[in-house]
Amino acid sequence: MSEWRPQVLVFLCQWALKSDSEWAHRTELPPGARIIEVPCSGRLNPFLLLSALQQGADGLLVVGCEPGRCHYKEGNYLARRKFATLQSFLAHLGVEQDRVQVVWLSETESGKFPGVVANLINTVRQLGPLEALAKRATISGSKGTGAPCTIEA
Amino acid sequence: MTRQKISRADLGALLAKLQQDYTVYAPAEVAGYSTFRPITSPEEVDWYCLVTRKPPKELFFPQSETLFEYICSSDGLALHPGEGVQRERILWGVRPCDARAMLVQDTVFNTSEARDVYYSNKREHTTIVGIGCNEPLQTCFCTSVGGRPFRHEGFDLFLTDIGDAYLVEALTPKGDKLLEGSELFPVSQADLRTAQAVEQAARQRLPAPIDLEHIQKRLQEMINSPFWDEAQAPCLGCGICTFLCPVCHCFDIVDEPVNASCGLRVRNWDTCQYCIYTLEASGHNPRPGGRERVRQRLMHKFDYQPLRQNVLGCVGCGRCVQLCPVNIDIRQLLVGIGATE
Amino acid sequence: MQELVQAIREEARRLLETGQVELVIGFAEGTLPMHSAPVFVRQVADTNRLTWNSFAENNLARYLRGVRNKKVAIVAKGCDVRAIVALINEHQLERDNVYIIGVPCRGMMDRRVVTRRVPGEVAAVREEGDELVVDVRTETGTAPQVVRLPRSELLHRSCATCIQPNPVIYDVLAAEPVEVWAVDPYAYVREMERRSPAERAAYFAAEAARCIRCYACRQACPMCYCEECFVDHTAPRWIESGATASGLQGWQIGRAYHLTGRCVDCGACERACPTEIDLVYLNGKLRKDVWDLYGFEPGMGLGQLPPLAVFLPDEGPEFRP
Numbered sequence: 001m002s003e004w005r006p007q008v009l010v011f012l013c014q015w016a017l018k019s020d021s022e023w024a025h026r027t028e029l030p031p032g033a034r035i036i037e038v039p040c041s042g043r044l045n046p047f048l049l050l051s052a053l054q055q056g057a058d059g060l061l062v063v064g065c066e067p068g069r070c071h072y073k074e075g076n077y078l079a080r081r082k083f084a085t086l087q088s089f090l091a092h093l094g095v096e097q098d099r100v101q102v103v104w105l106s107e108t109e110s111g112k113f114p115g116v117v118a119n120l121i122n123t124v125r126q127l128g129p130l131e132a133l134a135k136r137a138t139i140s141g142s143k144g145t146g147a148p149c150t151i152e153a
Numbered sequence: 154m155t156r157q158k159i160s161r162a163d164l165g166a167l168l169a170k171l172q173q174d175y176t177v178y179a180p181a182e183v184a185g186y187s188t189f190r191p192i193t194s195p196e197e198v199d200w201y202c203l204v205t206r207k208p209p210k211e212l213f214f215p216q217s218e219t220l221f222e223y224i225c226s227s228d229g230l231a232l233h234p235g236e237g238v239q240r241e242r243i244l245w246g247v248r249p250c251d252a253r254a255m256l257v258q259d260t261v262f263n264t265s266e267a268r269d270v271y272y273s274n275k276r277e278h279t280t281i282v283g284i285g286c287n288e289p290l291q292t293c294f295c296t297s298v299g300g301r302p303f304r305h306e307g308f309d310l311f312l313t314d315i316g317d318a319y320l321v322e323a324l325t326p327k328g329d330k331l332l333e334g335s336e337l338f339p340v341s342q343a344d345l346r347t348a349q350a351v352e353q354a355a356r357q358r359l360p361a362p363i364d365l366e367h368i369q370k371r372l373q374e375m376i377n378s379p380f381w382d383e384a385q386a387p388c389l390g391c392g393i394c395t396f397l398c399p400v401c402h403c404f405d406i407v408d409e410p411v412n413a414s415c416g417l418r419v420r421n422w423d424t425c426q427y428c429i430y431t432l433e434a435s436g437h438n439p440r441p442g443g444r445e446r447v448r449q450r451l452m453h454k455f456d457y458q459p460l461r462q463n464v465l466g467c468v469g470c471g472r473c474v475q476l477c478p479v480n481i482d483i484r485q486l487l488v489g490i491g492a493t494e
Numbered sequence: 495m496q497e498l499v500q501a502i503r504e505e506a507r508r509l510l511e512t513g514q515v516e517l518v519i520g521f522a523e524g525t526l527p528m529h530s531a532p533v534f535v536r537q538v539a540d541t542n543r544l545t546w547n548s549f550a551e552n553n554l555a556r557y558l559r560g561v562r563n564k565k566v567a568i569v570a571k572g573c574d575v576r577a578i579v580a581l582i583n584e585h586q587l588e589r590d591n592v593y594i595i596g597v598p599c600r601g602m603m604d605r606r607v608v609t610r611r612v613p614g615e616v617a618a619v620r621e622e623g624d625e626l627v628v629d630v631r632t633e634t635g636t637a638p639q640v641v642r643l644p645r646s647e648l649l650h651r652s653c654a655t656c657i658q659p660n661p662v663i664y665d666v667l668a669a670e671p672v673e674v675w676a677v678d679p680y681a682y683v684r685e686m687e688r689r690s691p692a693e694r695a696a697y698f699a700a701e702a703a704r705c706i707r708c709y710a711c712r713q714a715c716p717m718c719y720c721e722e723c724f725v726d727h728t729a730p731r732w733i734e735s736g737a738t739a740s741g742l743q744g745w746q747i748g749r750a751y752h753l754t755g756r757c758v759d760c761g762a763c764e765r766a767c768p769t770e771i772d773l774v775y776l777n778g779k780l781r782k783d784v785w786d787l788y789g790f791e792p793g794m795g796l797g798q799l800p801p802l803a804v805f806l807p808d809e810g811p812e813f814r815p
C-alpha cells in the first residue's frame with residue numbers, strides 16, 4: 001500500500017483567471033490537484049461535488065468570480081447559497097469543514113490562484129484521507145491483482 | 154426423519170457450535186427491529202420474532218449483486234465474475250411462510266430449464282432451519298393462502314417450541330449434518346400432544362382459507378372494474394410491498410462504469426410499483442397509472458403465477474400489510490375482489 | 495375528538511352536496527390498530543368514512559399532485575397545510591383548486607414507539623384524554639392486558655418539535671387552534687452538531703446502510719414531485735444505482751439536498767421508511783441552515799420565494815481567498 005497523497009479536484013470558472021499567462025500557467029499545480037474548467041461557478045451541480053468525493057477526492061475547491069462580476073451576471077449569486085448550504089451539509093455528514101472550499105477571486109486577485117490551491121492541498125494533507133462518505137466501486141485489476149483501474153493522466 | 158427433543162440450553166449450545174463451521178444468519182436486532190443478519194453469538198437471536206422486517210430472500214437474491222466486472226484493454230474484453238459462497242451458511246429461524254416463498258423463488262431462479270448461478274450457488278451452500286409459529290400475529294394470514302404455521306416444506310431442519318424444550322426434526326441430509334454430535338432425547342407421547350396443542354392454538358389465531366380459484370377467476374374478469382380506481386387511490390407507488398415481500402423477485406440489470414474502460418454489471422431489485430417499471434424507450438407506458446400497477450400486483454400473485462408457474466405468489470406473511478405507509482391491505486383487497494360480481 | 499370528526503364530516507357533506515368540490519381527501523379507519531388510511535371521498539354517502547385521530551400521520555398534501563382544472567377539498571393538519579403553501583409557492587398548485595378543511599393538530603403518535611412500550615402485540619388502542627390506552631394481546635381465551643401510556647411520550651419526532659400545528663391558511667377550521675409549544679425545532683440537529691466529524695460520519699453511514707432504496711420517503715413526501723427523479727437519470731448516472739454504501743449514501747444525500755428550503759418537517763418520510771432511518775436529523779440540518787442563513791422556513795406564507803432560487807446581492811458567505 002503506497003503512501004497516501006492528497007487528491008483534490010479544482011472546479012475553475014473559466015473567467016476567474018484574468019491574464020493570459022495566468023491562464024496558460026493554470027495547470028502548473030502541485031501534484032494531486034486536477035482542474036475541471038467550467039463556464040461559470042454557477043454551473044456546478046452539487047452532485048458533481050458529491051460525485052468527486054465519492055470517487056476519491058480528499059478535497060474540493062471551487063474557484064469563481066466575485067459576485068457582481070460574473071460574466072453571466074447572476075451565476076455566482078445563485079451559486080452562493082448552493083455552496084453555503086452544501087458545505088454545511090457535508091460537514092454535518094462528517095466531511096471536515098475545510099475540505100470543501102469555495103473561493104471568489106476578484107478582478108485583481110487571480111494571481112492568488114496557485115496559492116489557494118496549495119493552501120487546500122496543505123489543509124487536506126493535515127486532515128488526512130477523506131474517511132467520511134463511502135467510495136464508489138473500483139475494479140480489481142485485470143488479472144485480479146487488486147490494483148484499481150486509473151485513468152491515464 | 155424422526156422427531157427428537159432438545160433442551161433450550163442445548164439448542165443454544167448447538168448454535169454456538171455450528172458457528173464454528175458455518176456463517177449463521179438469524180433474526181436479530183438491528184436499530185430496534187429484528188431482521189436476518191449474521192450473528193456472532195446465540196444470545197443475539199430473537200427467538201420470538203415471527204416476521205423479520207426484511208425477508209430472507211436477500212440471502213439468495215441480494216438487493217444488489219455484482220454479476221461480473223468487465224475490463225476493456227488492448228487484449229480485448231475480459232469478464233470477471235465474483236466468487237461464489239466461500240463459507241457454508243445456515244439460515245436459522247425461518248418461518249414456514251418464508252420457506253414457502255423460497256420455493257416460489259426457486260421456480261424463477263432455480264429450475265432445470267433455467268438455473269441462475271448466483272442464486273443456485275447460494276441455495277446449495279445454505280442449510281435452512283425452520284421454526285413453527287406458536288403465536289401468529291394479527292397480520293399473519295398464511296392459512297388464507299394455503300399455508301400452515303407448522304408447515305415443513307422447504308426446510309432442512311424444523312423446530313417446534315413446546316415450552317420447556319424444542320422438538321427437532323431433520324428433513325434432509327443437510328439437516329442431519331447439523332445435528333451430528335448433539336444430545337437429543339426421544340419424544341414422549343406427552344411431548345407430541347403438546348406439539349399438537351401448540352399447532353392447534355396457532356391455527357385458531359389464523360384466518361380461514363380463501364377461495365383462491367374464485368379470486369383468480371374474478372381477477373381475470375374484472376380488468377376494467379372501477380374496483381381498481383378505489384384500490385389504488387392511496388398508493389404512493391413506493392417499493393415497500395414488493396421489496397419486503399419474500400416472494401417478489403423482479404430485478405433490473407445495469408452497468409456501473411468505473412471509468413471509460415472498466416466497470417461492473419450489477420443486478421438490483423426492481424418493482425412493478427414504480428411508475429417507470431414498464432416505461433418503454435418510445436415513451437409509451439402500458440401501465441401508466443396506479444390503477445394498472447396495483448391491479449398487476451394482485452394479478453401477478455393470484456393469477457399469472459398460478460397459471461404459469463403453478464404456484465401462488467403470496468404466502469400470507471403480512472409484511473406488506475404491516476409496512477404499507479398508507480395501509481393498503483392485501484387481505485382487504487382479496488375480500489373485495491371475492492365480493493365483486 | 496368526536497366533535498372534530500363530526501365537523502369534518504359535515505363540511506365534507508356540504509361541499510359535495512353543493513358541488514363545490516369533486517373530491518374530499520381525508521382519513522378513514524385503518525385495518526390495523528394505530529393505522530389510519532388516506533381516503534378519497536366522492537359521494538355524500540361516503541362522508542361517514544371520514545375520521546380523525548392521533549394516527550392520521552400521512553401528509554395528504556402528497557395527493558394534490560396533478561390537481562388541475564378541478565377542485566378538491568383536503569382535511570389538512572398544520573404540516574400538511576405548510577406543504578400545500580409550499581406547493582403553491584412553487585407553482586405546483588393553484589390556491590383556488592384546493593379547499594382546505596384545516597385541523598389544528600396536537601401531534602401524531604408513533605406506533606413504533608407504542609409497540610416498543612408494551613409487552614406484546616397491540617390488539618387495539620383508544621385515546622382517552624392525554625393517554626393512549628393499549629389493549630395488549632395475550633394467550634387465546636384470556637382478556638387482553640391493558641397498558642396506559644402518556645400521549646406526550648408517544649409523539650412522532652417531528653410532532654414533538656412542531657412549530658406550526660395550526661394551519662397557516664385554510665377555508666374552514668374544523669376545531670379551535672391549539673397552543674403552540676415553545677420548542678426548539680432543531681434540537682435533533684444541534685445534538686448532532688455537538689459531535690465530532692468522525693462520529694457524524696459514522697452515524698450517517700450506519701443510518702444510510704439500512705436504506706433499501708424503496709423510495710417510500712420520496713413517494714410519501716409532498717415536495718418530491720419531479721416527474722423524473724435524479725436516481726433515474728442514466729446520462730449521467732449521478733450516484734450508484736444499487737444498495738452499495740455509496741449508492742445508499744448518495745440517495746440519502748441527494749434527496750435531502752433537493753429539499754433544501756423546501757422540507758416542511760412533516761416527518762412523512764421517516765414514518766414511511768421501513769427500516770426506520772433517522773431522516774429528521776438529516777433533513778433537519780438543511781432546515782436549520784436555511785433558517786440561520788436566510789431566515790426562511792418553507793410553507794409559512796403564500797408568496798414566499800424558494801430560497802435557493804433567489805439571492806441578495808450583499809449577503810455572505812464572503813468566500814475570500
